[in-house]
Amino acid sequence: VNTLCQIAANLAGASQRDVPAKYAFSGRLLTMVLIAAGMLFAMDARAERISDISQTSIGEQAIRFFTFQDPTVRYALIGSILLGITCGLLGSFIVVRKMALVGDALSHAVLPGVALGFLWHTSKDPVAIFIGATIAGLAGAIAVGVIKQTTRLKEDTALGMVLATFFAVGICLVTMIQRLPTGNKSGLDKFLFGQAAAMGPDDIRLMAIVAGLTIVAVFLFYKEFLVTSFDEGFARATGFPTRLIHYSLMLLVAFAVVISLQAVGVVLVSAMLITPAAAAYLLTDRMNRMLLLAAFFGMAAGASGAFLSFLGPNLPTGPLMVLGATLVFGVAFLFGPRHGVVTRWWRQHSRSQRVQRENTLKSIYHVLESRNFQGEGVSLVELAERRRESIEEARQQAKSLCTHRLATLHDDGNMIFLTPEGWQLACAIVRNHRLWELYLTNAASIAADHVHEDAEKIEHVLGEDVVRELERRLDYATTDPHGKSIPGLSEIRKGASGRGKPDEVVGYGGQL
């Protein structure tokens, strides 16, 4: 293991050296190699072989899981957490690079490598399998690239073809190995669907190394990965070795796929790459937060999958982990604070409710204005006529105003009286509307009969600052292009001072 990792690190170093020394790669690389080496020495976990899981009740199994007495449980849990973190981190880059299905192709492409690695010792030697699988995965990634470059086939076709072909080769090899008379064949089929309980200390060690390597690589080369992910043209123009970065990422993804095989299985590894990262993608717009969230989600999914598969006698770990990740994605999809479907629907709904209320208030203001602010309340009939609606609809509107304490209903619910808040809001909306109309006619030279539609929309979203700015630019005008007066700040603050009874604060609530 040590040598393998050193070789990988040295290889990376060697290829880096060819790059013009614009970016102090070498320093960071050295750090990385040192950290990797340090980790290797630190990792000295030795423990007895896995004990077999005996079949007991769910409760006992759960207790056994949470006491962490059993080494099997510890290995399964640690392994799942490690692979969750690794896959989450790398998956984030894969998702933002729109390469989600490259992960899928890579995970299927490793199968022949797994089989060959298995063949090497005719037993389950993690290191041999690791090397074989990584080589096969990279060969798959390169094959996709070559097919895309040299033929007219589209990327999805190339991916699907490589995925299925490599997998078919792997299937042939697996079936050939299974009929070999020699060697221990058990465990190879576990690579298809994963069994976390079959992990041993060697596997865990390998996983820890890869996880550490990934964390360090992401930490040290964060800028490189970030820039090439979001703007490859810019990255190339500024001299980043984009192809090298692409293939290093592929190498890391291949590592991640390989360590996840044991627990998740060939078929579903891509889900551990894609799903937690996609969930994180829905929750944040910052890459560093996305990385953290994705790693956390991956970890949670891994741990829950390990736990659930431990409960039943014949439950595969991989699918349960994937379902855990899907659950997280589902929650993010529905309830994510910004992009969630339900939250967005709710936001839209409440916004349209607010707009509707404001329009009703405006209509009430118009009714009051049309009779020169004589009389206290507005009847439902008047409101319905003004809004060209039925009485019932007007009643609904009025009730909605009441629940928001913008108006009160009297005379068996037939008369609407605005509360001080309602009056203020109505004045503010009308003011926004008329100021905007005036601004459009003055500043944008739009005909006075064309400005209403636009103002009708913008009146609901003009902020305080914009309104102040409009007032200033319009020189505190008091009349709109249609000759109607713009309710001033004093009206908004006090109420109906413009009605000719300036000292009396009346007209908006009805002093009953």
Added chain:
Amino acid sequence: MNSLVPAFNFHDVFVLPWTTGFSSTVWIVLMGFLVAVACGLVGNYLMLRRMALVGDAISHSVLPGLAIAFLLSNSRSSTAMFVGALAAGIVTTIIIETIHKKTRVKQDAAIGIAFTSLFAIGVVLISMYASKIDLDQECVLYGEIGFVSLEPSVQLAGATLGPMPVVRMGIVAILTVLLIVLFYKELLVSSFDPALAFSLGINATLVHYALMCWLSVVVVSAFESVGAILVVAMLILPGATASMLSQRLPVVLSLTVIHAALSSVLGVHLGTWLNCSLAGAMVVAGAGLFCVAWIFSPSQGLLQRFWHRQKQPEVQFSEAA
């Protein structure tokens, strides 16, 4: 290593299957051919629409549909299986569209999420109700085409037609050809130019969902013999090979059929020689044919490109400049 790859013996590999093992070989070859034809023809349209990986997704997500159909109907009847597969295919398509349209997650990630989740549900169901569902996990992955001739035969009007799966696959393949012939124009136009299709009054959404439904039917009937993942190969490889050789859709479709036949026959011989999974060997043979086409294609093969470049070095020079 020697025990892994058996010695090549021409008589054993090429003659014996067609003499002593004739009755089983012919059904296996026929089954492989029918699977590859049905999948390959549908796959052509998937590739044109850049939906090759949707085929991948549906071939995986058919699994929970089958598992649930087994559980609900308690039988292995074809009707239940087809209904389950159709439902699963439509659900997959809808999930992908929903994730893709309602959020900023891109289509590829949406595909990845949808099919892995559904496949995971399928695997969990199968392992939880292993006694009730007559599907095993490995069969799901790579099928077993080798036992096809052992299935009970179908009798129709006194004549023995052949093993049940072969007859079923034959019907599906013939229907596929018929559907393509009948709706050739609709498929062609909506695949190449959705806007033109719209102006011609072709309902592109309907064509899309119909294609997805038919894909599910093809996948589920191929599923048993080649398994979920090798179906993807059957979907993509024939069409990809054909499109290396021609740009005309009718020619591509005929080449697809030829590729299907060749890969099926060669696959059986390869599988016999290596004594491995026959479905896997068929895919490997198909991939080999693709590589041949890729290298030697007269219009866009690697050799031709190389030759072209040798002949006109100035082109490359100007590109570099």
